[in-house]
Amino acid sequence: MRHLVSVLVQDNPGVLQRIAGLIARRGFNIESLAVGRTHQPGLSRISLVVSGDDAVLEQVEKQLNRLIEVIKVTDHAEPHVERELALVKVGIAGMEERLEVKDIAEAFRARIVDVARKSIIFELTGDSTKVNNFVEALRPYGLLEVMRTGAVGMSRGEQVLKVREKKAV
Amino acid sequence: MNGAAAILKALEMQGVDLIFGHPGGTIMPTYDALYDSPIRHVLVRHEQAGVHAATAYARASGRVGVCMATSGPGALNLVTGLQDALMDSTPVIALTGNVPQALIGTDAFQEADVVGITQPVTKHNIQVRNVNDIPRIIAEAFYIASTGRPGPVLIDFPKDVQQAEFTGTFDVEVDLPGYKPTFKGHPRQIERALEALQKAEKPILMVGGGAQNAAQEIMVFAEKSGIPVIPTLMGLGAFPGTHPQCLGMPGMHGSVAANRAIHHADTILAIGLRFDDRVTGKVSRFAPNAHTIIHVDIDPAEIGKLVKTAIPVVGDAKWVAAELAKGAKKLNISKWWGQLEDWKTKHPFAWKPKPHLQSQEVIQAFWEATRGKAIVTSGVGQHQMFAAQFYKFDAPRSWINSGGLGTMGVGLPFAIGAALARPGELVIDFDGDGSFQMTLQELATLKKLDLNVKIVILNNGFLGMVRQWQDLFHARRYSEVYLADSNPDFAKLAEAYGIKGITLTDKARLHETVKEVLAHPGPVLLEARVYHEEGVFPMIPSGGAAEDMIIENPRETVAGD
Ligand SMILES: Cc1ncc(C[n+]2csc(CCOP(=O)(O)OP(=O)(O)O)c2C)c(N)n1
Numbered sequence: 001m002r003h004l005v006s007v008l009v010q011d012n013p014g015v016l017q018r019i020a021g022l023i024a025r026r027g028f029n030i031e032s033l034a035v036g037r038t039h040q041p042g043l044s045r046i047s048l049v050v051s052g053d054d055a056v057l058e059q060v061e062k063q064l065n066r067l068i069e070v071i072k073v074t075d076h077a078e079p080h081v082e083r084e085l086a087l088v089k090v091g092i093a094g095m096e097e098r099l100e101v102k103d104i105a106e107a108f109r110a111r112i113v114d115v116a117r118k119s120i121i122f123e124l125t126g127d128s129t130k131v132n133n134f135v136e137a138l139r140p141y142g143l144l145e146v147m148r149t150g151a152v153g154m155s156r157g158e159q160v161l162k163v164r165e166k167k168a169v
Numbered sequence: 170m171n172g173a174a175a176i177l178k179a180l181e182m183q184g185v186d187l188i189f190g191h192p193g194g195t196i197m198p199t200y201d202a203l204y205d206s207p208i209r210h211v212l213v214r215h216e217q218a219g220v221h222a223a224t225a226y227a228r229a230s231g232r233v234g235v236c237m238a239t240s241g242p243g244a245l246n247l248v249t250g251l252q253d254a255l256m257d258s259t260p261v262i263a264l265t266g267n268v269p270q271a272l273i274g275t276d277a278f279q280e281a282d283v284v285g286i287t288q289p290v291t292k293h294n295i296q297v298r299n300v301n302d303i304p305r306i307i308a309e310a311f312y313i314a315s316t317g318r319p320g321p322v323l324i325d326f327p328k329d330v331q332q333a334e335f336t337g338t339f340d341v342e343v344d345l346p347g348y349k350p351t352f353k354g355h356p357r358q359i360e361r362a363l364e365a366l367q368k369a370e371k372p373i374l375m376v377g378g379g380a381q382n383a384a385q386e387i388m389v390f391a392e393k394s395g396i397p398v399i400p401t402l403m404g405l406g407a408f409p410g411t412h413p414q415c416l417g418m419p420g421m422h423g424s425v426a427a428n429r430a431i432h433h434a435d436t437i438l439a440i441g442l443r444f445d446d447r448v449t450g451k452v453s454r455f456a457p458n459a460h461t462i463i464h465v466d467i468d469p470a471e472i473g474k475l476v477k478t479a480i481p482v483v484g485d486a487k488w489v490a491a492e493l494a495k496g497a498k499k500l501n502i503s504k505w506w507g508q509l510e511d512w513k514t515k516h517p518f519a520w521k522p523k524p525h526l527q528s529q530e531v532i533q534a535f536w537e538a539t540r541g542k543a544i545v546t547s548g549v550g551q552h553q554m555f556a557a558q559f560y561k562f563d564a565p566r567s568w569i570n571s572g573g574l575g576t577m578g579v580g581l582p583f584a585i586g587a588a589l590a591r592p593g594e595l596v597i598d599f600d601g602d603g604s605f606q607m608t609l610q611e612l613a614t615l616k617k618l619d620l621n622v623k624i625v626i627l628n629n630g631f632l633g634m635v636r637q638w639q640d641l642f643h644a645r646r647y648s649e650v651y652l653a654d655s656n657p658d659f660a661k662l663a664e665a666y667g668i669k670g671i672t673l674t675d676k677a678r679l680h681e682t683v684k685e686v687l688a689h690p691g692p693v694l695l696e697a698r699v700y701h702e703e704g705v706f707p708m709i710p711s712g713g714a715a716e717d718m719i720i721e722n723p724r725e726t727v728a729g730d
């Protein structure tokens with residue numbers, strides 16, 4: 001099972017290393033990890049995609065909670081928004097190909113961010129499946145480079161991840 | 170005041186009166202400030218011994234142990250001891266020097282990424298980058314180390330931080346938004362636990378190292394309910410070994426009664442233990458009849474980590490045990506007790522008499538002579554298991570050994586730390602000839618401090634525990650475990666350090682020698698030359714279950730002596 005887990009942390013130096021190290025050390029399987037600042041100074045938010053059954057997920061959450069700098073951990077079992085950003089560079093042989101590739105991009109609502117004589121870079125956001133499909137659709141044309149961020153996510157509705165008492169340590 | 174002086178002032182405010190350490194270039198400003206500080210410093214001969222001594226100081230006293238080292242090699246020598254303290258949930262603060270901030274990351278002389286390296290072996294660690302943060306960071310470190318599930322915290326001080334002028338305040342508040350340990354267990358869960366026990370036909374209570382603080386409350390609960398009690402290796406002393414309700418320790422070298430009780434139990438109340446694989450054996454075959462496991466632990470991550478828990482109680486062992494004691498009622502389990510008594514009397518820990526001196530009888534003799542009134546430490550190996558089996562621990566915090574990491578060499582530094590934590594009390598270190606040689610340089614520290622520590626080396630001339638496994642599982646191919654041809658004369662070694670040394674070879678002189686050791690004021694090293702091919706039994710082979718328990722040495726029933 002694939003789970004998206006959000007972690008609110010104090011962004012002290014080394015905190016990302018601490019989290020990545022813990023996950024690796026405990027043998028949990030991470031598919032992706034994305035991190036960035038929040039609107040509150042001193043707080044960062046991490047999105048982790050892990051795979052495993054419920055017991056694995058529970059241990060991931062409990063072990064993360066043991067870290068002093070971890071303020072809150074949530075797994076997004078409830079309806080949530082999930083996005084990945086991808087940059088895809090495709091090699092272009094001729095005019096005809098160029099038009100085909102542009103059609104595909106349009107269908108996926110990808111943006112062109114760079115055009116050169118023999119290549120185009122597209123930018124796409126979406127959940128992992130959408131990005132996968134986009135990449136697969138372009139594969140026959142000659143992928144030169146694909147760069148994807150990890151997934152980031154947020155619960156729908158009023159539910160938020162905020163500073164308050166952790167359940168327990 | 171410079172940063173170094175601020176460090177010591179902040180430590181003083183945390184109640185620190187003793188630091189175990191070893192100096193070096195990058196921690197020198199703090200050593201300089203120590204010259205004017207009321208805090209006592211004990212110079213160990215190797216940093217590993219410093220962190221071990223601090224660990225034992227904490228375990229024996231219930232306070233926080235503190236150790237100090239210089240950057241690079243000094244700090245790296247702490248790694249084993251930090252992991253040891255982490256595994257056995259001991260509150261220790263390690264202070265390390267580092268190269269000046271301007272040199273960090275440049276491969277400067279004696280630089281190492283100490284914060285990175287010690288991340289996995291500490292509960293938390295931090296580098297101080299601003300001199301004025303010193304009091305807050307130290308206060309937070311003590312709070313983190315000593316609350317919740319206790320553990321080691323390392324604070325790294327670049328040299329320039331120690332040298333900078335301190336202009337901050339010591340009036341600090343601990344505010345850690347991500348750290349809020351749960352102290353009180355959930356009342357409804359405690360109620361459910363009591364109900365489950367009341368319904369049980371074959372209940373047992375297991376107590377671990379996390380219950381050392383709760384000995385009194387556990388006693389009240391145990392006596393009110395009449396439940397059988399099984400203290401783990403780390404829990405020895407949290408319930409008296411001589412109490413009629415005590416079944417002895419469980420696990421790989423546990424008692425027959427304890428292991429069978431766990432195998433047949435329908436309900437298990439576990440307080441302050443983490444179901445280590447040396448206790449459970451193969452987890453899938455652990456306690457197969459226990460439909461209800463009640464797990465009390467202050468660390469929620471331990472609950473459900475290895476065994477399926479029916480009733481989780483997150484909270485402080487002392488607090489939860491007191492609540493359990495309040496609600497306890499006599500359990501109706503006389504039939505169960507009949508069975509347990511039978512196992513207990515048929516299979517006590519025992520040894521087959523031999524013409525040679527044996528480790529078990531040496532330990533037994535010390536137990537009898539001291540009436541159990543000593544703090545006991547050990548190295549790691551057979552002697553550790555024999556000490557756990559044959560020295561009956563009646564008081565909490567009286568047995569200090571390396572349970573989780575199994576660190577050879579802890580015996581002597583543990584003994585030093587324990588003796589300093591509890592002045593006036595007798596400390597006995599039952600050590601192995603292999604283990605002892607890993608930290609024997611601390612004889613110098615012992616000599617200088619002139620502590621009442623009795624080192625009893627149970628010299629079997631082997632890395633005995635490894636030899637036992639080779640004997641049982643590797644067709645007696647004794648690969649690289651023989652020590653006897655190159656061991657020192659341990660008594661002479663002690664004498665070289667100015668410590669009284671005695672050698673015992675003759676079984677007939679055991680009791681008078683024990684008396685002689687105990688009568689001598691100050692440190693003594695006794696080398697007892699014991700039977701060289703002894704095995705620790707009972708034994709559950711690694712990865713086995715209670716049913717696979719080998720009760721007696723199979724070699725002896727076949728080959729004899
Ligand atoms: C630092 C370290 N290295 C290796 C081991 C593996 N080990 C466990 S017990 C043991 C033998 C211990 O020998 P000794 O101290 O003489 O005690 P005995 O078993 O003979 O009583 C060894 C090598 C360990 N536990 N710790």
